[in-house]
Amino acid sequence: MSTTHLWEREILIDQRSRQPLFLQVKEGLKNWIRNGLQGGSLSEGDRVPSQNELSETLRVSAITVKRALNELQREGYIQRIQGRGSFIAKKHKLELKLEHLYSLTTVAESFGMVPARQVLELKEVKASRRVVRYLEIEDDVPVVKLVRLRLVDDIPLAVDTSFLPLRLFPELLMDEHSHGALYDLMKTKYGIEPVRVHEYLEPVLINDFESEALQVPVGSAAMLAERIAYSADDVPIEYNQSVLRGDMCRFSVDMHKGSLSG
Amino acid sequence: MSTTHLWEREILIDQRSRQPLFLQVKEGLKNWIRNGLQGGSLSEGDRVPSQNELSETLRVSAITVKRALNELQREGYIQRIQGRGSFIAKKHKLELKLEHLYSLTTVAESFGMVPARQVLELKEVKASRRVVRYLEIEDDVPVVKLVRLRLVDDIPLAVDTSFLPLRLFPELLMDEHSHGALYDLMKTKYGIEPVRVHEYLEPVLINDFESEALQVPVGSAAMLAERIAYSADDVPIEYNQSVLRGDMCRFSVDMHKGSLSG
Numbered sequence: 092m093s094t095t096h097l098w099e100r101e102i103l104i105d106q107r108s109r110q111p112l113f114l115q116v117k118e119g120l121k122n123w124i125r126n127g128l129q130g131g132s133l134s135e136g137d138r139v140p141s142q143n144e145l146s147e148t149l150r151v152s153a154i155t156v157k158r159a160l161n162e163l164q165r166e167g168y169i170q171r172i173q174g175r176g177s178f179i180a181k182k183h184k185l186e187l188k189l190e191h192l193y194s195l196t197t198v199a200e201s202f203g204m205v206p207a208r209q210v211l212e213l214k215e216v217k218a219s220r221r222v223v224r225y226l227e228i229e230d231d232v233p234v235v236k237l238v239r240l241r242l243v244d245d246i247p248l249a250v251d252t253s254f255l256p257l258r259l260f261p262e263l264l265m266d267e268h269s270h271g272a273l274y275d276l277m278k279t280k281y282g283i284e285p286v287r288v289h290e291y292l293e294p295v296l297i298n299d300f301e302s303e304a305l306q307v308p309v310g311s312a313a314m315l316a317e318r319i320a321y322s323a324d325d326v327p328i329e330y331n332q333s334v335l336r337g338d339m340c341r342f343s344v345d346m347h348k349g350s351l352s353g
Numbered sequence: 354m355s356t357t358h359l360w361e362r363e364i365l366i367d368q369r370s371r372q373p374l375f376l377q378v379k380e381g382l383k384n385w386i387r388n389g390l391q392g393g394s395l396s397e398g399d400r401v402p403s404q405n406e407l408s409e410t411l412r413v414s415a416i417t418v419k420r421a422l423n424e425l426q427r428e429g430y431i432q433r434i435q436g437r438g439s440f441i442a443k444k445h446k447l448e449l450k451l452e453h454l455y456s457l458t459t460v461a462e463s464f465g466m467v468p469a470r471q472v473l474e475l476k477e478v479k480a481s482r483r484v485v486r487y488l489e490i491e492d493d494v495p496v497v498k499l500v501r502l503r504l505v506d507d508i509p510l511a512v513d514t515s516f517l518p519l520r521l522f523p524e525l526l527m528d529e530h531s532h533g534a535l536y537d538l539m540k541t542k543y544g545i546e547p548v549r550v551h552e553y554l555e556p557v558l559i560n561d562f563e564s565e566a567l568q569v570p571v572g573s574a575a576m577l578a579e580r581i582a583y584s585a586d587d588v589p590i591e592y593n594q595s596v597l598r599g600d601m602c603r604f605s606v607d608m609h610k611g612s613l614s615g
Contacts, residue, residue, distance in 0.1 A: 191608050337555060341553050
C-alpha cells in the first residue's frame, strides 16, 4: 500500500540493543507517523502496517509487535479497528509526561507542532508572600516578573508567569532574549540552570484575564502548574505559575508500587 | 513552652543513618505535628521549636534545620513569620505525591484524616470502546463496573469508577468486601496486585451527577485522574476514572533534568 511505503526503511531494529524490542518498534512507528504527518507523506486515517507485516519484516515476535501497537493506541497515535487493522489517529491532546523536567517547547516539537511565545509583561515587582516563601528570599528582595503567552501552531496554550530573583539575573529586565527560551537564557548568559523542580498540579477555572489571552470562555477547565526550580546548588531560582488550557493538554505519569521514596 | 513539650523525645536523629539529616529533622517534625494534632496535644497556630532550639537540642547544623523548616513550610505544615518564628499551619489541601503508586486511603491517613468509601454502583456492564482499549480486551468480554464515593473526615472527596475484567475477579459482583479497599481485596482474594500504573491527569468541570455526590456546584474545578493498573505479568487489571474535588487536593511531583526515560 502506498501509505505504508518506506516504513521498512525507517524502522530500524537492533536485536543487540539494551532497549527492549517492543520499545524499538513503538518508537520507530511513532517517528514514522510523526515524520510522515509533518512531511505530508501520511495523513490521519492512513493505515498502519499490520501486526503480521511488522512481525515478518522487522523479524520480531507477534507479542512484541502487539505490545508496541497497544502502547501506541493508548498514547493516541493509532486507532485499532477490530478486523480492519490499525490507522493513524486524529490529533490529540499534548501529553506532558511527568517523568523528567519537561518544557512546553520540546513537547510541542515532539508532537510535530510549532511552539511560540509572546511576552505580556516584564518588570521588577515586590515579591508576594507566596513568592517569598517559594524562592526562600527575604521580604524586600526585588524579583523579576515575566508573563508570557505560550502558543502551539498559533493556538494559545498557556499563560506562564515566572518570578526570578533579580540578584541572580541582573540584566533580565533589559534582556531582549527573554523573548526566547528562558531556561536557555538562564544557562547561556548567567550560567544558572534548573536541575530539579518541584511541581504542583491543581485544576482551576479560567479567569477574565486568562480567558482573553487563551481565547476560551471564563470558567473553562484549566490546569494550574506551579513550579519551583532549583539550581545545582539547590537554590530556588524560579517560581513559575502556568495556567494551561484543559482542552489542549493532559499530564501523564508512570508509577510503581513502593518505589524508592525520600 | 507547653506546646513544644515532648518534641525533644519524639524527634530522633541518627547521625549514622544513610538518610540525610535534614530529612530526618523534617520527617521528625512532621510526625510530631501530625501526632500532636491528631492526639490533641497540639493545635493549629501553636509555635514550632525555633531554629536555634532545634539545632542545639538535635545537634545538627543551622543549615540542616533551615532546610527542614523550608520544606515543611513549602509543604504547608508550618508557617514562618519573620521575627516571630514558625507556627503550625492551618489544614491544607491533601497532597497526592506522584512518586509512587498512591492510594487515597493512605494519603488521607498520613494527613491525620479518616478515609471512608460508599459503593454507589456495582454491576456487570458491556465495556465501552475506551474500556476495551485500556484493558486490552475483546469487545464482548464482560467487565465489572464499581463506582464508589471516597470521603475524608466525612467530606466527599472523589467519585471513583473502576472497570475490571470479570474473568480475573469472578466473584466481585457478590463480594461484600468491595466495600473495603479494592486493592487489598484483589490481592488477598484473587492473588492479583497492581504493581505498575499509568495515570493521566486532566482538569475537568463537575457535572450534575458529581455535583450531587461531591456536594459542590456544577462547573466547579475538578481533577480527572485516569488510571490503568497492571499486574506483575504486565496485564491490565483495572481501568479507573476518579474525579477529585479541586478544592480539597492537589498533586505534586519532583522532576530532574534529563532523568532516564524510555
